[in-house]
Amino acid sequence: LTVAVLRETAPGERRVALVPEGVRALTDAGARVLVENAAGELAHHPDSSYTEAGAEVVPRETALAQAGILLVLHCPLPTGLRKGQVLIGLLAGADLPALAERGVTAIGLEGLPRKLSRAQSMDALSSQDNVAGYKAVLVAAQVYPRYLPMLITAAGTAPPARVLVLGVGVAGLQAIGTARRLGAVVTAYDIRPETAEEVRSLGASFLELATAIAGSGQGGYARALTAEEEQAQRHELDAHIARHDIVITTARVPGRKPPLLVTEQAVKAMVSGSVVVDLAAGPLGGNVELSEPGVTRVTENGVTVIGAEGLAATVPSAASAAYSRNLLALLRHLLHEGEPRIDLTDEIQAGVVRTHDGRETGA
Numbered sequence: 290l291t292v293a294v295l296r297e298t299a300p301g302e303r304r305v306a307l308v309p310e311g312v313r314a315l316t317d318a319g320a321r322v323l324v325e326n327a328a329g330e331l332a333h334h335p336d337s338s339y340t341e342a343g344a345e346v347v348p349r350e351t352a353l354a355q356a357g358i359l360l361v362l363h364c365p366l367p368t369g370l371r372k373g374q375v376l377i378g379l380l381a382g383a384d385l386p387a388l389a390e391r392g393v394t395a396i397g398l399e400g401l402p403r404k405l406s407r408a409q410s411m412d413a414l415s416s417q418d419n420v421a422g423y424k425a426v427l428v429a430a431q432v433y434p435r436y437l438p439m440l441i442t443a444a445g446t447a448p449p450a451r452v453l454v455l456g457v458g459v460a461g462l463q464a465i466g467t468a469r470r471l472g473a474v475v476t477a478y479d480i481r482p483e484t485a486e487e488v489r490s491l492g493a494s495f496l497e498l499a500t501a502i503a504g505s506g507q508g509g510y511a512r513a514l515t516a517e518e519e520q521a522q523r524h525e526l527d528a529h530i531a532r533h534d535i536v537i538t539t540a541r542v543p544g545r546k547p548p549l550l551v552t553e554q555a556v557k558a559m560v561s562g563s564v565v566v567d568l569a570a571g572p573l574g575g576n577v578e579l580s581e582p583g584v585t586r587v588t589e590n591g592v593t594v595i596g597a598e599g600l601a602a603t604v605p606s607a608a609s610a611a612y613s614r615n616l617l618a619l620l621r622h623l624l625h626e627g628e629p630r631i632d633l634t635d636e637i638q639a640g641v642v643r644t645h646d647g648r649e650t651g652a
């Protein structure tokens with residue numbers, strides 16, 4: 290079995306799909322591992338660390354030509370791939386018809402049945418959201434003009450920052466924990482009522498809205514709210530947002546546009562120096578009316594609005610290490626006697642295998 294790790298080419302991407310520790314695990318299991326030149330450089334894993342771990346560092350063409358399995362974060366152009374290859378990565382935006390036509394077996398970690406306990410070690414969405422939730426707090430703290438913790442000094446007492454986290458999934462929980470560790474007073478809100486307990490267990494307060502929309506949907510995710518429900522939610526959130534110094538939003542609904550939670554009006558009512566970080570900002574929109582992916586803007590009333598995009602890539606070593614472990618866990622599941630065995634009746638594979646045998650699987 291030959292496994293290749295490609296260098297990521299997306300703008301701003303600094304992660305690598307497999308770190309040297311992962312190479313060692315594969316070579317110990319008898320695989321040959323090819324790593325494209327400089328694949329891990331931006332994640333602080335120089336080529337020499339890969340050769341020490343037992344990999345061969347090669348040009349991209351060699352990796353593409355010789356690999357049976359290709360490990361990536363983002364899907365490369367299908368033109369470089371060939372029949373029978375197994376491509377494993379995050380496949381958002383991938384040209385699935387072209388991959389199918391080329392006879393590539395494309396495996397997308399987004400489709401993992403996350404509720405299965407045996408799939409948890411493979412859950413790349415969670416591992417990367419964890420990194421993003423952590424970093425969102427640091428990004429906010431960086432531009433926030435006051436302290437996050439309460440500080441008592443001879444020159445007087447500084448009050449702690451009031452942080453509001455909207456959306457308490459994986460990223461939101463990590464943001465709550467990080468803001469608490471920095472000493473902020475944290476409040477959080479989600480439409481899934483079951484999150485209240487998790488919020489409190491992290492030492493934060495759960496925001497109860499009078500409209501109390503119960504928004505639990507299928508598979509542990511939120512459901513999309515009706516237009517009236519969204520309106521009521523926004524209306525009520527406005528007043529709470531104005532009372533906070535830092536707002537971090539992470540609300541998403543699978544397959545839908547992220548809900549709008551923070552209106553322009555709400556940002557106008559915040560005090561100067563406040564910060565809003567929209568982790569949901571992306572091509573479909575975000576949770577904050579004024580946010581734009583990858584853009585930081587300061588409003589006329591002095592509020593910094595950050596459309597956070599690709600935050601996991603800005604903590605590249607930690608994010609790569611976690612992703613690499615997710616891939617190894619998935620590979621252990623896929624490989625039988627050293628070769629990948631595609632079996633669409635397997636619950637995990639049925640979720641992640643997107644193209645196989647020349648067609649799209651419909652997963």
Ligand code: NAD
Pocket residue numbers: 403404405409412414415418455456457458459460461478479480481504508509510511512514539540541542543548550
């Ligand atoms: P996500 O990224 O889809 O959404 C983030 C959060 O936004 C969710 O908590 C969601 O309820 C919330 N949200 C959506 N619409 C909202 C609105 N209008 N107002 C406020 N909040 C809103 O979620 P995720 O981080 O991928 O996690 C989703 C669920 O999956 C959670 O229950 C999480 O614990 C669970 N999960 C379970 C496992 C596991 O069991 N192994 C692994 C990962 C995630």
